[in-house]
Amino acid sequence: MNSIYFEEKKVHNGVLRPIVAHCTGRYDKRSYAKPKSGTISPGFLYTHEANPEYLPPNWSSHVHPEGQLYFAREGPLRVVTEVYIYNQDLMNKVLSWVSRIEALLEEKKFPLSEGIELFVMLEEDDCLYYFVNHTTRGQFWLEEVQTEDIGIPDYDSPSHLKLYLEELYWWHWEHFPMHHPNGLPAHLIDELICVFSHAMTDHMTSNTSTFFYGQKDCKKFLKALRLAREHPTDGRQTCVVARLWKFVCSNRFQTHYGQESSRLSRDQHIIYDPSRPSRISRIAATLTFKHSGRYLAKLNDIFVDHLVYETEWKPFMARCFQDWKGASFAAFTTLLLHLFLVFLECSRSLAITSAALLGTSFFLSMVLLHRYDHLVNATAAEAYTHLESIHSETYDFQFIAFLYSLPKALHLWGSLVLLANLFVMLGIYCGPNYALGAALVGSLVGVWVWRSTSESERMKFSFSLGGVRWSLGGAGRWIPFSRAGRDEVESLV
Numbered sequence: 001m002n003s004i005y006f007e008e009k010k011v012h013n014g015v016l017r018p019i020v021a022h023c024t025g026r027y028d029k030r031s032y033a034k035p036k037s038g039t040i041s042p043g044f045l046y047t048h049e050a051n052p053e054y055l056p057p058n059w060s061s062h063v064h065p066e067g068q069l070y071f072a073r074e075g076p077l078r079v080v081t082e083v084y085i086y087n088q089d090l091m092n093k094v095l096s097w098v099s100r101i102e103a104l105l106e107e108k109k110f111p112l113s114e115g116i117e118l119f120v121m122l123e124e125d126d127c128l129y130y131f132v133n134h135t136t137r138g139q140f141w142l143e144e145v146q147t148e149d150i151g152i153p154d155y156d157s158p159s160h161l162k163l164y165l166e167e168l169y170w171w172h173w174e175h176f177p178m179h180h181p182n183g184l185p186a187h188l189i190d191e192l193i194c195v196f197s198h199a200m201t202d203h204m205t206s207n208t209s210t211f212f213y214g215q216k217d218c219k220k221f222l223k224a225l226r227l228a229r230e231h232p233t234d235g236r237q238t239c240v241v242a243r244l245w246k247f248v249c250s251n252r253f254q255t256h257y258g259q260e261s262s263r264l265s266r267d268q269h270i271i272y273d274p275s276r277p278s279r280i281s282r283i284a285a286t287l288t289f290k291h292s293g294r295y296l297a298k299l300n301d302i303f304v305d306h307l308v309y310e311t312e313w314k315p316f317m318a319r320c321f322q323d324w325k326g327a328s329f330a331a332f333t334t335l336l337l338h339l340f341l342v343f344l345e346c347s348r349s350l351a352i353t354s355a356a357l358l359g360t361s362f363f364l365s366m367v368l369l370h371r372y373d374h375l376v377n378a379t380a381a382e383a384y385t386h387l388e389s390i391h392s393e394t395y396d397f398q399f400i401a402f403l404y405s406l407p408k409a410l411h412l413w414g415s416l417v418l419l420a421n422l423f424v425m426l427g428i429y430c431g432p433n434y435a436l437g438a439a440l441v442g443s444l445v446g447v448w449v450w451r452s453t454s455e456s457e458r459m460k461f462s463f464s465l466g467g468v469r470w471s472l473g474g475a476g477r478w479i480p481f482s483r484a485g486r487d488e489v490e491s492l493v
Contacts, residue, residue, distance in 0.1 A: 014125035016101070018141040020150050021130065021171035024082075024121055053086050056095060062178035065236045072179035077102055078117040080176045094120060097127040104142055119172065132172045138165035139172070156259050163257060167249035173242035178235035186232050189241055193225045195248055203311075208265035210255045212247065212380065214311040254307055263305070266312070271305045280395060284402040289412055291405035292398075299387070299397040306391075308384040317376045320404060321369065327407035328365035331358045334415055341421070345428050350421040357414030365407040 055061065059073045073079040079098055085091035097120055105112065115135035121128045130139050147155070155161040173184075199211035200218035213221065221244060228237035255263040261270045284292040302312050335358040341351045375386060390400050419442070427435035 014097075014127060016097070016104075016142075017123075017126055017128050018143070018145050018150055019121070019128040019130055020152065021119070021139060021168045021175065023151050024119075024128070024175075055085065056091065059085070060179065062176075062235075064175065064178060065239050068175075070176060070178075072176070073098075076112055077105070078114075079120065080117060080179070081120050083120070083122050090122065093122055093127075097122075097129075100127075101129065101142075108142065110142070117172075119176075130168075130172075132169050137169045138162060139168040140165075153253075155253075156256060156261070160253065160256060160259050163249055163253040167246055167253060170242045170246035170249060174239055174246060177238035177242060180235070180238065181233065183233035183235070183238050184241055186229065188245070189225060189229045189232060192241060192244055192248065193222060193229065196222050196225065196244075206265075208267050210251070210263055210266050212251050212309060212311075266307075266309060267301055267304055269305055273305070280398045281401075284398065284405075288402065288405040288409035291408055292401045295404045296397055296401035299401060302383075303387050303391065303397070306384075306388065308380050308387060310378075310380040310383065313378065313380065313383040314376070317372065317378075320372065321376060323404075324365045324368050324407055327411050328362050328369070331361035331365065331407070331411045331414065334358050334411065334418065335362065337418065344425060346421050347424045350417055350424065354414045354417035354421060357410050357417060361407045361410035361414060364403075364410065368404070368407065 055071070056073075058075050059071055061069060061071050063069055068082065069084070070080060070082045071085050077098075081094055083090050083094050085094055098118070101118060101120070113135070115133055117132050117134065119130050119132070130141060132139050147153070147161075152161075152164055155164065196213075196218045199209070199213065200215050200222065202209040202211060203215040203218065211218070224240060225244070228234075228241050231237045252258075256270060263270050281293060281296060298316055302308060302316060335355060338351060338355050375383065378386070391397060392399070423435050423439045423442075426438055
């Protein structure tokens with residue numbers, strides 16, 4: 001068998017820099033394959049297997065389930081890398097950096113164990129690295145690092161930071177699952193099954209569960225985890241389990257799991273968020289018949305502490321689309337009624353105003369439907385990116401909520417102006433007294449319908465009868481207004 005000589009050149013230039021597992025740019029790499037025609041030699045499969053490309057001693061190649069080739073080294077210090085070390089120059093650089101890191105470990109008298117693994121990647125002359133500890137399930141580095149320098153978010157306590165380091169640990173497992181002959185310990189798969197089982201039940205019994213996957217998704221993942229439990233040494237199943245553990249740790253970090261101030265329900269604020277000015281909201285609610293207030297409340301509910309749950313975003317988008325489609329259809333059909341005004345005597349200014357309001361309602365509906373078409377089935381990450389971009393630190397979602405409510409509000413305003421024009425026509429054709437009477441009756445009916453279906457504080461239309469003051473309540477019922485009056489009526493009954 002042919003032998004190959006590995007020349008280990010010492011690196012004189014370049015810097016050793018820490019990195020975290022999710023910042024390696026694994027999915028950002030751009031290289032182009034160069035397919036070409038060729039000749040297949042006799043017995044190609046046999047000769048190809050018999051003459052593989054050579055690697056340094058103790059190194060082996062592995063293929064991630066997604067197709068990424070990576071290399072691993074067994075030894076006192078286990079090493080993994082995605083650098084293509086079949087290339088002689090790249091191999092020499094990797095070996096040199098690994099030797100340099102081993103020298104640093106010896107210099108710092110850092111104790112090595114089978115649970116320690118090193119990741120290295122090259123960036124021009126520099127080497128980026130991190131260590132994982134399979135015993136404590138976390139990442140660490142050889143020098144003191146600042147969390148903001150390597151992309152770790154702010155944390156509350158050392159135990160809170162450990163949750164994030166464990167998330168990074170599972171990122172590493174997800175990226176390098178194939179070189180572990182024994183796979184993951186079975187108890188970690190069992191624990192994950194229990195986590196998803198509890199999450200599924202939590203969603204079934206609560207509308208404010210903090211778990212990021214809904215009931216249906218949890219049920220699907222439980223099936224996948226039971227399959228992984230039957231094949232614990234299969235690298236593909238190891239990748240599945242690691243990815244789900246990564247999500248669980250991420251969710252625990254965001255909900256401050258096990259901390260003094262933990263998030264127990266999805267709509268609970270645990271990060272201080274000062275109140276926003278409300279005058280704009282009150283004005284917008286008045287102009288939009290309270291529709292903007294409902295949108296604002298829902299947007300704030302979805303974006304509590306800048307967290308977005310897919311289980312909340314998709315139903316919200318579905319409802320928005322339903323409102324905008326309904327407003328566009330209603331605005332278009334109401335706009336068609338203006339064709340009759342061409343042949344009737346009416347107020348031209350009111351006709352133009354109502355037509356403009358309805359046309360704007362239809363146009364805004366179409367714009368919003370087009371703008372949000374790609375976000376109807378958005379993931380939580382995509383929804384977060386969008387909400388973060390439109391969120392205002394000063395005004396929150398007040399202007400966005402106003403925009404969402406405009407199609408329906410403009411349709412209602414256009415309809416009211418059209419109704420006013422109809423009363424003008426009644427005055428022209430039937431006389432002003434008839435028109436005023438019809439307007440009065442219509443106004444009373446409108447107030448009654450509004451109050452009967454309103455959830456807000458009752459308007460106090462009241463009068464006195466038999467020493468008891470009565471008020472018009474919700475559902476159109478007259479009820480005793482004062483506590484003393486209610487007691488008196490109850491005693492009479």
